[in-house]
Amino acid sequence: MSLTRADVEKVSLLGRLRLGDAELDTMTEQMGRIVGYIEQLGELSTDNVQPMAHAQEMHNVFADDALGASLPRDAALANAPKKDAECYRVPAVLGE
Amino acid sequence: MPHSYDLIVGLEVHVQLQTKSKLFCRCSTKFGGPPNTQTCPVCIGMPGSLPVMNREAFRLGLKTAIALNCEIPQFTKWDRKQYYYPDLPKGYQISQYDLPMSQNGWLEISDPKKEFAAKRIGIIRAHLEEDAGKSLHDEEHGKADTRIDLNRTGTPLLEIVSAPDMRSTKEARVYLTQLRLMLLYLGVSDCNMQEGSLRVDANVNIHIQGPSGKIATPIVEVKNLNSFRHVERALAYEAKRQYDVWEETGRTIKDYPKQTRGWDDAAGTTLPQREKEESADYRYFPDPDLVPVITPKAEVEEVRSGLVELPAAIRSRLEKTYGISDYDSDVIVLQGLPFVAYFEEVAKLSGDGKKASNWVTQELLRILNDQSITLEQFPLTAPQLANLVKLVAGGEIEITRAKEVFNDMVANRRDAAAAMSALGIAKVDSSELENICKELVAANPKIVADVKAGKQQAIGALLGQAKKRNPNANPNEVRRICLELIAKMP
Amino acid sequence: MLARSATDLLRDLSVRKLSSVELTQAYLDQIKLYDGQVKAFLHVDPAAALARAKEIDDRRAAGKPMGKLGGLPVAIKDVICTKGQKTTCGSKMLENFVPPYDATVVKRLKEADAVLIGKTNMDEFAMGGSTENSAFFKTTNPWDKSRVPGGSSGGAAACLAASMAPLSIGTDTGGSIRQPAAFCGVTGLKPTYGRVSRYGLVAFASSLDQIGPMAATAEDAALLLEVLAGHDPLDSTSANIPTPEYTKSLSQPFQGLKLGLVKEHFGPGLDPEVEAAVREAVKVYQSLGATVKDISLPHSKYGIATYYIIAPSEASSNLARYDGVHYGYRTDEKQMLAELAAERKSLEAKQDEKGLKNLDTALIRLYRKTRAEGFGPEVKRRIMLGTYALSAGYADKYYLQALKVRRLIRSDYDAAFQEVDFIIGPTAPNPPFKIGEKSGDPLAMYLEDLYTVTANLAGIAGISIPCGLTSGKTTGSPLPIGLQIQARPFDEDRLLRAAAMFQRGTDWHTKRPNL
Numbered sequence A: 001m002s003l004t005r006a007d008v009e010k011v012s013l014l015g016r017l018r019l020g021d022a023e024l025d026t027m028t029e030q031m032g033r034i035v036g037y038i039e040q041l042g043e044l045s046t047d048n049v050q051p052m053a054h055a056q057e058m059h060n061v062f063a064d065d066a067l068g069a070s071l072p073r074d075a076a077l078a079n080a081p082k083k084d085a086e087c088y089r090v091p092a093v094l095g096e
Numbered sequence B: 001m002p003h004s005y006d007l008i009v010g011l012e013v014h015v016q017l018q019t020k021s022k023l024f025c026r027c028s029t030k031f032g033g034p035p036n037t038q039t040c041p042v043c044i045g046m047p048g049s050l051p052v053m054n055r056e057a058f059r060l061g062l063k064t065a066i067a068l069n070c071e072i073p074q075f076t077k078w079d080r081k082q083y084y085y086p087d088l089p090k091g092y093q094i095s096q097y098d099l100p101m102s103q104n105g106w107l108e109i110s111d112p113k114k115e116f117a118a119k120r121i122g123i124i125r126a127h128l129e130e131d132a133g134k135s136l137h138d139e140e141h142g143k144a145d146t147r148i149d150l151n152r153t154g155t156p157l158l159e160i161v162s163a164p165d166m167r168s169t170k171e172a173r174v175y176l177t178q179l180r181l182m183l184l185y186l187g188v189s190d191c192n193m194q195e196g197s198l199r200v201d202a203n204v205n206i207h208i209q210g211p212s213g214k215i216a217t218p219i220v221e222v223k224n225l226n227s228f229r230h231v232e233r234a235l236a237y238e239a240k241r242q243y244d245v246w247e248e249t250g251r252t253i254k255d256y257p258k259q260t261r262g263w264d265d266a267a268g269t270t271l272p273q274r275e276k277e278e279s280a281d282y283r284y285f286p287d288p289d290l291v292p293v294i295t296p297k298a299e300v301e302e303v304r305s306g307l308v309e310l311p312a313a314i315r316s317r318l319e320k321t322y323g324i325s326d327y328d329s330d331v332i333v334l335q336g337l338p339f340v341a342y343f344e345e346v347a348k349l350s351g352d353g354k355k356a357s358n359w360v361t362q363e364l365l366r367i368l369n370d371q372s373i374t375l376e377q378f379p380l381t382a383p384q385l386a387n388l389v390k391l392v393a394g395g396e397i398e399i400t401r402a403k404e405v406f407n408d409m410v411a412n413r414r415d416a417a418a419a420m421s422a423l424g425i426a427k428v429d430s431s432e433l434e435n436i437c438k439e440l441v442a443a444n445p446k447i448v449a450d451v452k453a454g455k456q457q458a459i460g461a462l463l464g465q466a467k468k469r470n471p472n473a474n475p476n477e478v479r480r481i482c483l484e485l486i487a488k489m490p
Numbered sequence C: 001m002l003a004r005s006a007t008d009l010l011r012d013l014s015v016r017k018l019s020s021v022e023l024t025q026a027y028l029d030q031i032k033l034y035d036g037q038v039k040a041f042l043h044v045d046p047a048a049a050l051a052r053a054k055e056i057d058d059r060r061a062a063g064k065p066m067g068k069l070g071g072l073p074v075a076i077k078d079v080i081c082t083k084g085q086k087t088t089c090g091s092k093m094l095e096n097f098v099p100p101y102d103a104t105v106v107k108r109l110k111e112a113d114a115v116l117i118g119k120t121n122m123d124e125f126a127m128g129g130s131t132e133n134s135a136f137f138k139t140t141n142p143w144d145k146s147r148v149p150g151g152s153s154g155g156a157a158a159c160l161a162a163s164m165a166p167l168s169i170g171t172d173t174g175g176s177i178r179q180p181a182a183f184c185g186v187t188g189l190k191p192t193y194g195r196v197s198r199y200g201l202v203a204f205a206s207s208l209d210q211i212g213p214m215a216a217t218a219e220d221a222a223l224l225l226e227v228l229a230g231h232d233p234l235d236s237t238s239a240n241i242p243t244p245e246y247t248k249s250l251s252q253p254f255q256g257l258k259l260g261l262v263k264e265h266f267g268p269g270l271d272p273e274v275e276a277a278v279r280e281a282v283k284v285y286q287s288l289g290a291t292v293k294d295i296s297l298p299h300s301k302y303g304i305a306t307y308y309i310i311a312p313s314e315a316s317s318n319l320a321r322y323d324g325v326h327y328g329y330r331t332d333e334k335q336m337l338a339e340l341a342a343e344r345k346s347l348e349a350k351q352d353e354k355g356l357k358n359l360d361t362a363l364i365r366l367y368r369k370t371r372a373e374g375f376g377p378e379v380k381r382r383i384m385l386g387t388y389a390l391s392a393g394y395a396d397k398y399y400l401q402a403l404k405v406r407r408l409i410r411s412d413y414d415a416a417f418q419e420v421d422f423i424i425g426p427t428a429p430n431p432p433f434k435i436g437e438k439s440g441d442p443l444a445m446y447l448e449d450l451y452t453v454t455a456n457l458a459g460i461a462g463i464s465i466p467c468g469l470t471s472g473k474t475t476g477s478p479l480p481i482g483l484q485i486q487a488r489p490f491d492e493d494r495l496l497r498a499a500a501m502f503q504r505g506t507d508w509h510t511k512r513p514n515l
């Protein structure tokens, strides 16, 4: 089962990318080869293997519930591409 | 309606946990601050920042889950739920997916008005997650930019998912009321719906008794329910709407996917919410920035044994200890823990639980409601009220007068003795009372005759006359003495 | 002066034979002379560096206590946040991003009295092995400027090889410290996952990323690691264990050192000159008393497949935040809205109901265009791969399976370390390749990471040290070859000792290119 152009287009929406026609062709070809390569993991039987999501298996790391410093608003908004004196701004998203 | 149907409701409740700081950073969770003044690199998802779990949030979640009779798995972990929205700065929400911190619990609900039998509502799971920020829309025109305030981003939430065990709008409301009450008793949340500390989504469909068996309609998730009243109205509306749609289209759960609709309270309708086909693919995976939590059994037991007494237990204890009705115990417990304590003190000090219950559920609550004040602002201490109840119970003061005394005590912030003396209320000397009665009997031969003829109730007219001669005359005493005098008369 | 090791220079600094200003100025001069060709640095602020050096000199002159790096310049990979100073990650997306905070390692470097001399070039978001994926320019290999310096810490390695800094900070997600260290002939250590705080390191793949020291020698790397390492309450994955004093134990000899040679590392695809150099290095160890054993890491052949599922999956999530709303690049909104309106008009004219239904909303188009324009091709490729591997219907087959194979890989290592102290082999299968040589074939590029990715998957420590030069017969000019040594988790002190032991017996680490 190989990756189709339509699959790739769907993934590009899911990952919020927009690929042009040529890019979509290249991506479909390259992803197809890479996915073809990683398919080899399917040959391993892993029924009794616990997944390993972390490189070191630690647990119960907590911070105390104490107030710390927040950023001044100017500093928080400093890197925002579009803002006003108080908020980040995006095109109207009412009803989305 | 040609077919009968059952309403099937499951509720998802998001509760904001009462911590000082956010779930994964140390910014304040305080409500209502100026926009974007309670954020830091962590909660705005700045490149390079990392989350660290708030110990208190986990503890509050654990407490709640245990109170909801949930199993607490030893191992729980954090997952990323991925979707794009401007009020979600990381592009994912840290939540819990396949291994939540708790599951398989229940909450018992009962109705003092006995509209339904007591039942257990299953809790499928309760898990922790972070809140998103706020989108401030241009409501009027829908054209101007949406503004984003991230103060709320990262606030700890506990999502409590019930089983679809509720069968009426009433049950749904009682479930929410009891759940909220329990959360308040536990002290895990302020449950303030106006401030978004408690939010409800409902999953609802109906089971229709069709000619050849039960037919389930497609499930609808109703959002934008901003009060328990909205929940009731929306559920009632949905039941009818789903029935009508089924009649018209024949759609069932088997051939139509779950939809999301929003409640419009002004219009009294639910409206479909626009959804993209791919939006449901959240691509959950374990958050590599956070480590799992292991909760040993001993810790669960420790939390369990440290739990405060919960509303259901308090209700049955009050009924047993003070002999009050389940209706009254419900009213008392609904008012919250300080009220329960107040009642218990009045009951103990006055020595009459039933009377204490009457006074707090009627007179005291009336004052709180009329004056829109809280119990803390109520001017009388429990011993002061208990004193009055005791006087009533001991027959020292008659009930109508006692209410006057109560009003005076409240208005002038003084105890019963002071109020009584200000109102000129004193116990009437027994010889004086006897004299009054003799005069009355002598002056009312017709009443005497009526009583003699077996019309005992005729005596009532004398009670009013006695009150005119001396407002402190105890009507019961007057009745007793007059009857005795009449009996002695030839 | 610039050819000397950091440890040497520090000695002179501490007795005031040399001032930090003089030293910093010398490196700045070298940067001015050669960085036009090498292009290792993205940003250098000479005035700020000199001011800092002067401040340190003044404090030293006044007899005030000095931090461990007492005035040594350090270069920082531009994926690590520096407060008030651009941190671009080699991406157009963050071209103008100025963090309001310092990464924990930057804080530690400042506290240790390092002079931050500049921020080094890298593959965009650390994705790549050649530094060709930088959105700004390609860094060249100082040994042969037609070749790549490796990556993603290409600038970090090249600035050391070109003597433009004595110490350098890199990051390693699948080999990004070790492979460029090998390609540039320097020493690069990827510490055990959790040894160094990741707070302030812009994430590529959070469960694999690790910051580490790069330097001329193992001794210098030990000096730098001592400053970088240690528990950080701001990083939940940071190990809460004491940090050894790496520099103190460095010269202790080993008794009965056991080395493992992984037979899977000497298969087809390994360049003969690289193999010869590595085998020669093994002999050096044997001559120093080590015994060598053939071992097997049976699942290592699945390393690349596993890595190229896990790393892109995590990356697709970590990079979701770059959406043009809160920081970073945003597409031209007016133009975007105009385009969208035109598309809608044309669909309406064609009465294309389906097209209209599928047409992006303004917000979705804002995201998609911003990301399409802000990210380069390799980053997009990995976002696509990761999104796919985590998507409904594929997550179990790819992502979950990869997590399971990851455990098998770790178990292989655990078993191997029962038998040997260290695993040694080549860092990369080939010497540095030509710029552009592999850029059209992403899979071929990925396969170059064969020897390094498994250490990240397993979370163990690894180091690359220079162990030879190619003859130049096939490569034109002599090119460095790296020896990789891998160690048990949190065994950096012994790993550095083993590397220092090799460097005491050889002089490959002293070789520098002719600029």
Ligand SMILES: [Zn+2]
Residues within 6 Å of the ligand: B022, B025, B026, B027, B038, B039, B040, B041, B042, B043, B044, B154
């Ligand atoms: Zn914060």
